[in-house]
Amino acid sequence: MIGSVVACAILVRLGQRTALLICLPLNLVSWIVLATSSAVLTLHSARLVQGITTGLGGSAAYTLVTEVAFSRYRGRLCSIVDMLRSIGIFFVLGVGALMSWRSLAIFSGVLSTVLPFFGLLFIPNSPRWLASKRRYQEAEDALRFYRGPAFDITPEMSDIRTVVRRNKKDSLKTQLGHLREWQSLKRFLVLSFLSFGFQFTGHSIVITFTVPIFMETKSGIDPYMSGVLLGVTRVVGAVFYLLTADCCGRKLMFMFHSLICSLALTCISVYFYVKFEIQDEELASKMSVLPLISLLTLSFSICSALPNMLQHQRELMPLSFRAAGINILGVLFLGGVVLVIQGFPLMVDTLQLYGSFACFAGIMFLFAFYPMALMPETRKKSLEEIEMAMSKPKASLSE
Structure with missing residues (x-):
């Protein structure tokens, strides 16, 4: 932080x-x-x-x-x-x-x-x-380096100049000053809520408490070997996201994987409810592999949902405020992680394990539809195209 x-x-x-x-x-x-x-x-x-x-x-x-x-x-x-x-x-x-x-x-x-x-x-x-420092020739040389000598950088460089010239010369003070503009503030507040609130979906709990969660199931599955399997699954999930990241819209992919995560969390909640609330040992024995399957599914899908969300945030952050804004989101993101991990034992004491995971599942379900309503699609659009599409006559909060 x-x-x-x-x-x-x-x-x-x-x-x-x-x-x-x-x-x-x-x-x-x-x-x-x-x-x-x-x-x-x-x-x-x-x-x-x-x-x-x-x-x-x-x-x-x-x-x-x-x-x-x-x-x-x-x-x-x-x-x-x-x-x-x-x-x-x-x-x-x-x-x-x-x-x-x-x-x-x-x-x-x-x-x-x-x-x-x-x-x-x-x-x-x-x-x-x-370009934000008005070093346009260096910016053009850098863009040509990243795009290659055969690529025509003129349209992209023109868009960069257009967006940069709308703003004052870049500094931390001027970046923070852009929050007085309603369009920038509104976008930042939406992204801040997403960054902080997403921690309450329980994904960091699964990573941190993998072994204790499996020990609690008393299902006979080796907790440490399960942790290794979850690590392998995360790698597979990350590779899958790499291959599919630009194949469909950001919003659709986020919604799909968030719903899968919500279903997996629900299954974990059901298992703990059967085992510790209903105390049906025979049924719990038949469901003994459910926690492992659910956690593997969650680990796989969270490796698409989380980077998709972070990518969407970076693309939607106002260009005039990106350097400062992204780091403020980082503080909120990590602050949420610390709060959830430290508060999880109290949450379990209050809601029990099945209630805690049911709560995580419900929040994840809500987040699956949240970006669909409040965020535009950004796939295959340049940062300047996104910025210009979202820019409207700006209203100062001081007015």
Whole structure:
């Protein structure tokens, strides 16, 4: 969360590429300190630096990919980030069984920082960020680099100039000032509600409490092997989203996968209701594989629903407010995760397990239809086309 707050000013002033070149070495140092130190204060300090640099780097990487990707393939290119993250989590779980946690820390730090750092040395910054700083020639050169020498960048560059010239020269103060305009504020409030509220669908609970949930079922299924299966399923789900991200509309895909997630959460709720409320052991025994099947289905579909939602947010965020707005959404997103995870034990004490998952299922069902009513379709549209389509005569809140 702190990293997302820090990223607001850094991304506006320095751009995504420079921000990544700053945070990646610091992240590597924090991994090395974590792996080699035994002092409690030093370990906590290393974790703090890790959190800040991860928040900054994650926001910068997502925004950079969104801004440089060609509209026709933006969904797939952005989904690669989520796919690699799922592969990384599963890979670390597998490698972690073969080495100590200190060796794993150094291995993870080197793998996640060194290669990206050297790769960034050979690419320019986002043409849209450069244009926001009125560095139009550099923006044109960067756009030509990302599109290739044979591609006609004139129409796209013209749209970028048109949108940029509507706004004052970019700074954090001017970006925050755009919230006084009703159209920008309305869009931001809708996206903020989606980012924060989506955490109450329970997807982070399943990841965090996988082993305890399986232990609670007392079904004979090995909880740790189930966790590995869920990791594999997340990778498969991320690959599936990569292949289908640009095949149908963002809203339709989000609705479909959210309904699948809602059904899976409902099945988990039904199992716990039968086992602990009705206490029908014979029926519960017949349903013993239902929690595993449901959690596997949930893990698969959430790897499409969640990145789809995050991608939609980045595309709909007003260009005049993107760098600051995306990071504010990041704070709300992570704040929701912390609130839900910390509050889950109290929720279980109050509603029981079956009531908690029924609540998650209901919220997920509502979110399946929420974007259909309040969000436009963005697939295969450039960021400037989206912005111009949503721009209307602006009304200041002070009027």
